Amino acid sequence: MSQKINLKLKVWRQKNTSSSGNFETYKVTTDTDASFLEMLDVVNEELIVSGKEPIAFDHDCREGICGMCGAVVNGQPHGPQRKTTLCQLHMRKFKDGDSIVLEPFRARAMPVVKDLVVDRSAFDRVVQAGGYVSVKTGGVPDANAIAISKENSDLAMDAAQCIGCSACVAACPNASAMLFVSAKVSHLALLPQGQPERHSRAKQMVMQMDKEGFGNCSNEYECEAACPKGISVSNIARMNRDYLKAGLS
Amino acid sequence: MFKIHRLLSERSRSVTVSGLALILFLIFHLSGNLLIYKGPEAFNAYAHFLESLGTIKYIARIGLIGLFLTHMFFTVLVVKENIKARGKRYDVSKPVGKRSLATRLMPMSGTFILVYLIVHLLDYTLADHHTVASVMNGENLGLYGLVLNSFQTPWRVIFYVLAMGAIGMHLVHAIQSVCQTFGFNHPVYSKHIKRASVFIGVLIAVGFASIPLFINVVASCSTAASCAL
């Protein structure tokens, strides 16, 4: 049964990348059936009516598949519900009278653009650094012509679940991007099509990741716990192996 | 070709490799120390054997110092980078996963081990092994006597046992961490590796800590004459 609850929000407001930013508090009455982003929509409508600047936050699909949304809710990326993006978090997870602190994902490599919006183009540059995949040109190949084991296909698809939301970076005590990069490295490394450039790709992507200024992994495994898609840290181990092999060859 | 910037770009792995080598040293050191339970002849013979290695011993010592310095230097570098990588800190931060106490306390246990190491080297390695401090029941028992006499002081026993606790904690996180960093992660074996990590960490800590405790509690010198294992 839906019901109305009153909440106190403490939200990070920052005009642009170069301004310093500060917390503002807001009161909101929301329906428990509303999603977290719908609750923010309500706050924003009230802000607009009273002539104030609405809270900027990223979103697109609002069904947990695009990876655009995300903020740190009471110290946890995407909030208190595991394997759930912020857009799929619902207000029934909160109680009447709760206080919610909302902060952007924080990493030097992903600067705040405005309020809760961060610039994740560092992720794009890491993926670009991976380069191309060699393919045969010529006629259209038969579907299913390339054999792949069920296990590897499943693991590759698990890795490909990554939506690039950057909650892993936000959750990591060191602001490391290892989980994201390893998911991208793994989903090609596990497929036959990814073999020709397998090791050099891992190396190039790791080097770009370091260049972007992400932190160093110390195997805290917070990333895996915070990932809305449940990407496993076994991908990080796979990337470490491929990276080592690239160094040895 | 060896390039210094290549090593610097392997900051994180340098911590892992030097740490792994230090764990191997600890196992070697523990096996030597446990000879104390066999009595003065066995333990002193072991000390003399190390002494007799001459140049090799000095090379090993320099290597060991190098390992400690590498481990600490790169740890400081990596931690500084990690703090910088976060930038502005969170106002509220609540762990999502199952970070153990050992994982959270890595910087604290590491720093404690460093303090301990300095005290420890002053206690035995840099001390003269044949002064009155080694005399037990009127007999000079060399390094063996020095160790037994020194652990009659309760604060030293407490300090050593706490330090071994820190080493145990450090290893509980470190051993499984080394495996992950070298790319070993397996749906079945990783669980066992985590358990083995706890087991080995506790085993090494208990092994080391048993020595001062045993000397002080079980073989306590109420009189000079009773002061022997």
Ligand code: HEM
């Ligand atoms: C309660 C536990 C321990 C006892 C009773 C103990 C005892 C000793 C003794 C008697 C020596 C001197 C050996 C000699 O001079 O030939 C020594 C040296 C040393 N110990 Fe320990 N030790 C303990 C734990 C540790 C731990 C945990 C570490 C590492 C973090 C450590 C690091 C060292 C080092 C680096 C040396 C110098 C080795 C050398 O001279 O080449 N010790 N220890």
Ligand code: FES
């Ligand atoms: S808005 Fe697309 S995942 Fe949340």
